[in-house]
C-alpha cells in the first residue's frame with residue numbers, strides 16, 4: 393500500500409484535543425525529493441500535523457508512513473533517528489549555548505543518547521570531535537556569512553533571523569532525509585525571507601525532501617511543487633501553487649468571506 397518514490401504518506405490522520413478536532417482525516421503525500429507546502433489560517437492544524445509526524449502528539453487514528461515504515465507510536469527521538477528532522481514555530485534552542493554547540497546537539501542526538509552529551513560530557517575521541525565540529529561549521533556555512541562569524545557566540549545574543557538559521561542548522565545536523573520547517577520565515581523582513589527561500593531551495597537541490605508550513609504565498613510559490621490547504625483541521629484544497637491561489641474555498645478560508 394506504500395508507493396515507492398513517496399517519502400511521507402499520511403493517511404486519514406485525526407488528532408483530537410478533548411472536544412476539539414485539530415486534524416480531521418487528513419491525507420498528505422510528500423514524494424521523495426519533493427517540496428510540499430502546508431498553508432492555512434491560524435489554528436487550522438498545521439503545527440499539529442508536524443507534531444503528529446514527529447511523535448509529539450498522539451494521533452487518534454490514521455497512518456503516517458515514512459519510506460514505507462509506520463511512524464505513529466514512535467517517540468520523537470525515534471522519528472529523528474528514521475531521518476525526519478524539524479524546526480519549531482516557536483524557536484527551541486539552548487539560549488546560553490553557542491551557535492556551534494546548538495548545532496552539535498542536533499548532530500549528536502542522532503549518534504548518541506541524551507542530547508546533552510555533546511556539550512557537557514563529550515564521550516568522543518579528539519578525531520570524532522574535530523570531525524563533528526567541521527561538519528557543524530559546514531552546515532552553518534550554508535547560510536553564507538550570517539552564522540559563520542558567530543559560531544562561538546551564544547544564541548541569546550543573536551538576531552531573530554539568525555536564531556531561525558541556527559534552528560534549521562541544528563535540524564540539518566542530524567542528516568535528515570526529510571526536513572519539516574514550521575514557518576521558517578516568520579518574523580523575517582522581506583530581504584531575509586527572500587534569502588532564506590533561496591537557501592531552502594538549494595537544500596532541495598542538494599536532494600533533501602521538504603515539508604514546509606509557510607504563510608507567505610510568494611515563498612510557497614517559489615519553493616513548493618504542491619500546496620496543501622488546511623482549514624479547521626480539514627484539508628480543503630491541494631494542488632500546484634498557482635491552482636491553489638485561484639481556489640475559491642482557499643480565498644474564503646483566508647479572507648473569511
Ligand code: ADP
Pocket residue numbers: 409412414432433434435436437438439440441
Ligand atoms: P496552526 O499551526 O495551523 O496555527 P495548531 O496546529 O497549532 O494550528 O492548532 C490547531 C488547533 O489545535 C488550535 O485550535 C490549537 O489551539 C489546538 N491545539 C494545538 N495543540 C494543542 C494542545 N497540545 N492541546 C490542546 N489544544 C491544542
Ligand code: MG
Pocket residue numbers: 438439440481
Ligand atoms: Mg502553527
